[in-house]
Amino acid sequence: MGMRLFTADAMRRADRRAVALGYPSLLLMEAAGRAVARAVREHFPDARAVWVVAGKGNNGGDGFVAARWLFLWGYRVAVYAPDGQAGDAAQARKALEAHGVAVRPLEALDLEGAEVVVDALVGTGLSRPLAGVYAEVAARVNASGLPVVAVDLPSGVPFTPHVRADVTVALAGLKREHLFYPARAACGRIVLDGIGMPEAALEAPELPELLTPEAMRALLPERPGNAHKGSVGRVLVAGGYATYTGAPALAALGAYRAGAGLVTLAYPEGVPLEPLLEVVRLPLAAWRAEALRAARAEAVAVGMGAGPGGPEAARAALELGLPAVLDADALVPEVVAACRGRPVVITPHPGEAARLLERRAQEIAAHPLEAARALAERYGVTVVLKGGPTVLAEGAHLAVNTTGSAAMATGGMGDVLSGVIAALLAAGLRPWDAARLGVYWHGLAGDRVGRVGLLAHEVAEALPQAREALISDAVRPFWV
Ligand SMILES: NC(=O)C1=CN([C@@H]2O[C@H](COP(=O)(O)OP(=O)(O)OC[C@H]3O[C@@H](n4cnc5c(N)ncnc54)[C@H](O)[C@@H]3O)[C@@H](O)[C@H]2O)[C@@H](O)CC1
Ligand SMILES: Nc1ncnc2c1ncn2[C@@H]1O[C@H](COP(=O)(O)OP(=O)(O)O)[C@@H](O)[C@H]1O
Numbered sequence: 001m002g003m004r005l006f007t008a009d010a011m012r013r014a015d016r017r018a019v020a021l022g023y024p025s026l027l028l029m030e031a032a033g034r035a036v037a038r039a040v041r042e043h044f045p046d047a048r049a050v051w052v053v054a055g056k057g058n059n060g061g062d063g064f065v066a067a068r069w070l071f072l073w074g075y076r077v078a079v080y081a082p083d084g085q086a087g088d089a090a091q092a093r094k095a096l097e098a099h100g101v102a103v104r105p106l107e108a109l110d111l112e113g114a115e116v117v118v119d120a121l122v123g124t125g126l127s128r129p130l131a132g133v134y135a136e137v138a139a140r141v142n143a144s145g146l147p148v149v150a151v152d153l154p155s156g157v158p159f160t161p162h163v164r165a166d167v168t169v170a171l172a173g174l175k176r177e178h179l180f181y182p183a184r185a186a187c188g189r190i191v192l193d194g195i196g197m198p199e200a201a202l203e204a205p206e207l208p209e210l211l212t213p214e215a216m217r218a219l220l221p222e223r224p225g226n227a228h229k230g231s232v233g234r235v236l237v238a239g240g241y242a243t244y245t246g247a248p249a250l251a252a253l254g255a256y257r258a259g260a261g262l263v264t265l266a267y268p269e270g271v272p273l274e275p276l277l278e279v280v281r282l283p284l285a286a287w288r289a290e291a292l293r294a295a296r297a298e299a300v301a302v303g304m305g306a307g308p309g310g311p312e313a314a315r316a317a318l319e320l321g322l323p324a325v326l327d328a329d330a331l332v333p334e335v336v337a338a339c340r341g342r343p344v345v346i347t348p349h350p351g352e353a354a355r356l357l358e359r360r361a362q363e364i365a366a367h368p369l370e371a372a373r374a375l376a377e378r379y380g381v382t383v384v385l386k387g388g389p390t391v392l393a394e395g396a397h398l399a400v401n402t403t404g405s406a407a408m409a410t411g412g413m414g415d416v417l418s419g420v421i422a423a424l425l426a427a428g429l430r431p432w433d434a435a436r437l438g439v440y441w442h443g444l445a446g447d448r449v450g451r452v453g454l455l456a457h458e459v460a461e462a463l464p465q466a467r468e469a470l471i472s473d474a475v476r477p478f479w480v
């Protein structure tokens, strides 16, 4: 079963399914609280005094369980919460109080002596921005400078104000706030704990897929011992214009580093392309399909650095009838509209997506899942909406990438990605598989170099070792 990205509602449904399967919810709460206590111990090994702030719901219940275990392990604990818990949370509170640990009102919060704070005010049950004593507690915890371990989510996200955590223990599954900004920035390091939730309860194919090392490894094309350059995928890159001489070269490099057997670069005659020894050059007087056929490619990447010639280059390339990646200057509505139902992957960033959807780029960046879905519906192609994180859509399917970082926000990075996806298409992968693996692998290569100052060609150069790491099971997702 693929891993899914949950919403609060979807997690509540999973919760109910677990209970319907006969799994007692109190067991989930016990596992959740214990996971939080363990996270405190592991991430702050020198701390001996832990203060817990808890709310009225199950998030608070998890906090009471964490407090009980920390107390039993010999920590000094102080617990602050309002009255009025019900159900499991009330039980968890009683179990804590049975050990003689008093629960004091939130208004009495005194952080003097605390070494770590556990934030269990509110989790997925948040229904409105924090206000009143909750907002005050969040502000005081933030101002204290103490390390914070958040239960499930930093209380208050995605609204402001919210708690800023150093570690967030995601319970049972990752939620949107763990992946998307600005909420993600409040989570600090994210660790996922399964809390014993039965797999069957978590099955939710309608939710976005989270790209995992296991799932992506399974998609990597094999390289048979008797491979030759004509058998593992020939890629045509079509782009380049006056000053954009690096973009198509980076796509070509990305394709080769992702395993293409042969890469041909078609570009307007007279454009001084960056030298790449291994690339076959195809200078053209005009963008014509007949001329592009000479490459005998199995997939094409078009648009990178093509400037005003982008649409023309794309029309010629699409006439080949090959699986295609459309990027940058090829991403105009008239061109993409002609691709419905064809094996075409488009790779817009929010600015290009705005052009295709006639919306504002900020709106797209704020709701990337909805935008990717809208693009897939409107144009009937496979969509890679680039960003932090990149999201993908095809038909009713959605996926969210889990690799890459802000270090990748530099020029030419998207060109390399186009080349990677084209190489995977040429190797025979379906567009959805090529797009998901391409995006994941590209981000993984970035992570392995991983510092600000990263250049696009360095990401291309890191693709082979990222592949090796993926194959040899040496890749851990960010939530482990
Ligand atoms: N998903 C799961 O399967 C499990 C979830 N558990 C925990 O349960 C949490 C969800 O529990 P609940 O649904 O009870 O919800 P929460 O405990 O997250 O929040 C609901 C409570 O917060 C109050 N509240 C909502 N917005 C508020 C605001 N702005 N200011 C002040 N109070 C506010 C509500 O009135 C209610 O009392 C998860 O985040 C997780 O910590 C665990 O107990 C174990 C299992
Ligand atoms: N903050 C970020 N987190 C993760 N990945 C990022 C981030 N910023 C950029 N990237 C990745 O870098 C690439 C940038 O592509 P793009 O904007 O098209 O750049 P260019 O047009 O210069 O090639 C995309 O793959 C994108 O997902």
Ligand SMILES: [K+]
Pocket (backbone or CB within 6 Å): 059, 119, 120, 121, 122, 123, 150, 151, 152, 153, 154, 155
């Ligand atoms: K919380």
